[in-house]
Amino acid sequence: MVVPGGASRQESVRLGLDALPPEYDVVLVHDAARPLVPVDTVDAVIEAVRDGAPAVVPALPPSDTVKEVTPAAAPGAPEPVVATPDRSRLRAVQTPQGFDRQVLARAHAEVTENVTDDASMVEQLGLTVVVVPGHEEAFKVTRPLDLVLAEAVLARRRLNDGF
Numbered sequence: 001m002v003v004p005g006g007a008s009r010q011e012s013v014r015l016g017l018d019a020l021p022p023e024y025d026v027v028l029v030h031d032a033a034r035p036l037v038p039v040d041t042v043d044a045v046i047e048a049v050r051d052g053a054p055a056v057v058p059a060l061p062p063s064d065t066v067k068e069v070t071p072a073a074a075p076g077a078p079e080p081v082v083a084t085p086d087r088s089r090l091r092a093v094q095t096p097q098g099f100d101r102q103v104l105a106r107a108h109a110e111v112t113e114n115v116t117d118d119a120s121m122v123e124q125l126g127l128t129v130v131v132v133p134g135h136e137e138a139f140k141v142t143r144p145l146d147l148v149l150a151e152a153v154l155a156r157r158r159l160n161d162g163f
């Protein structure tokens, strides 16, 4: 089933949820921009939801040190650093994000502010979101270099797996 998207990522997810037949109680929200996510990652997300987690995200520890900044005083000016979060507690989150259907529906009914992922809406309900291991091949293909990497991943898969 294909449903026309909305004006925002949240609205598109909500429209998809509204159209979902009643028999499905686990819902995955995936970025089309992550076409190479391995099936094992998808399976791990589904399994964690089936095991009782209200919301599950695949994620990787960042390999860079991450800084929090304040916005630059003028466009192009250097940004002042305000903090360096402890990297061992940070995770770079991917998709598909998995949800108990009722929980995701409640999040979309109650949370109105703009967010960058659905799991953060569940966090705002005060429910626990859990992390399962993500995969380096689940990166977003949004920049020219990502396309080069995607082609390399596909070439390796063709060589190793025949597809």
Ligand SMILES: C[C@](O)(CO)[C@H](O)COP(=O)(O)O
Pocket: 009, 031, 033, 092, 093, 094, 095, 116, 117, 118, 140
């Ligand atoms: C959901 C997401 O992929 C998690 O990293 C990310 O937030 C999506 O961001 P986008 O700007 O909507 O691609």
